Amino acid sequence: MITAAPSPSKPRWEHFPHDADVGVRGCGATAAQAFEQAAHALTAVVTDAEVKPGLAVEVRCEAPDLELLFVEWLNAIIYEMAVRNMLFSRFAVRIADGRLEGTLWGEPVDVERHAPACEPKGATYTALRVAQDADGTWCASCIVDV
């Protein structure tokens, strides 16, 4: 019998339930890709509408381990969303030596068009996990307080 060698599944994101708030999970071939996918899940907490990736914003963060770095990454996006009043829909992440450099592309919030459902307050350490599955897929997840 021939079986295909395990290979990382396609990049994807999802929400998972929490009593009061919402969980975000991103998966991909690398930790960086998982982080990018989780960022899509974060935007989807706020809106289901299309977000145009017109403006670029650079963020940097660092942490002693990958899990804490993931929370820092989401909090960096939440900060930019809040102070720039923007939503983001394209993400590029580079991780090296515990440091993350990211680019976010998005547009200012348009209340009519985006009909934002709720505002993320902060990413938490609850249900926090960044790990590589047996098939090589990286997944990154945590609960976001909204």
Added chain:
Amino acid sequence: MDPARFTQVDPTTWRIEPQGAMRVPAVIYADEKLIRDMDDKVFEQAVNVATLPGIVQASYAMPDAHWGYGFPIGGVAAFDPDQGGVVSAGGVGFDISCGVRTMLTGLTVADVVPQQKLLADSLFRQIPAGVGSKGAITLDAIDMNAMLSGGARWAVERGWGERRDLERIEEDGRMAGAMPEHVSDRAKERQRREMGTLGSGNHYLEVQAVAEVFDADVARTFGLARDDVVVTIHCGSRGLGHQIGTEFLKEMAVSAQAFGIALPDRELACAPINSEVGQRYLGAMRAAINCALANREILGHYARRVFAHFFPNCELRLLFDVSHNTCKVETHAVAGRARKLFVHRKGATRAFGPGHESLPAALRAVGQPVLIGGSMGTGSYVLAGEASAEQKAFSSACHGAGRAMSRHAALKQWSGRKIVDDLAAQGILIKSPSTRGVAEEAPGAYKDVSAVVAAAEHAGLARRVARLRPLICIKG
């Protein structure tokens, strides 16, 4: 949760005896049905809190407890600084000093109903709510520090509120010990344009009618009678509090190890009260309390402006303003001895009983108003603090209905449009920029608030004074 996991002390007191690393027992106040419906995580989190250094008497959970971060939401715990006690950023939460204020209007349902639709439209236009809404106030660096030190008193001095409101706000409208210098530039930047904004999620401004009076004497003292109309605002310290919570959670999760504190959950991040980081957090957290007090005072002012337009002779008088995500220094009797403790309330309301010296003279005889937010459809409650709450849970009571279902599950079950229509048919007008946001906050996604407050009353935490039903709900 399986009630068999507890020692049942009486119909509303459930105890977990110390085991493993627990330093004190955990006690949950709830009836058997509320216990059965609670997530097992509440058990786990109440137990984890009981392991923290310097905890006094017990780790408590209120009848509306649900799965939180580190602490359960509805968690109460007091720590003694002289016994190695800690202050926990996780034990206060992200929305520092989130709370509720209720204002009396002097109007009745018959006065308001003919104007209900226009009033709802006007409030929705005038109260910035939700993501992307813009506040009318921008603070420069000097104003920011003045606000973080002055709280609601600062708002009143700037003309956004009335002086007589202050004695009806916890800490007389200004939390002492705030240290704006320990609030980061990023936290201040997040708040620069957010004063006088409602936020989103479960935050709201409601126009409500008194639907039922349980205790006529106390209701009279509070100024509440059946069919009276009140305005209730639920919100907190906005981006500033969220950023402070985020930053200190990270710092304390890392520093805990250096202090030799074993954290069963990183979200319990804490530091000794008598440490540099502990003191720095307390200074920043108190500044965030002032931010929340100022924000609710400004929102109250906006509500006054709208009501003055529709009802020129109407005066909105503040009944009370409570905070339910805080850590405060309070003196409580423990085993007959007065001790100065750092009381964390994470989704729990302070509930001082009759005679407490901090209450204004007009309320002292009956106890502190305890304002309980329900859901959009089921209504809210006004309770009064009971003297017995001090012994039971350091003078604390529940804070809301508590969610029974995740946002995720609520979205699958309900359509926001249909909820708006169904509630309109019951005379409740919902105004929100997002129908999805309405679905996530569906009345059915919350516990039965009536069962929660009945359990709080039975447990001797606070007694019921009045039930409020919504007429208008502005949601972010």
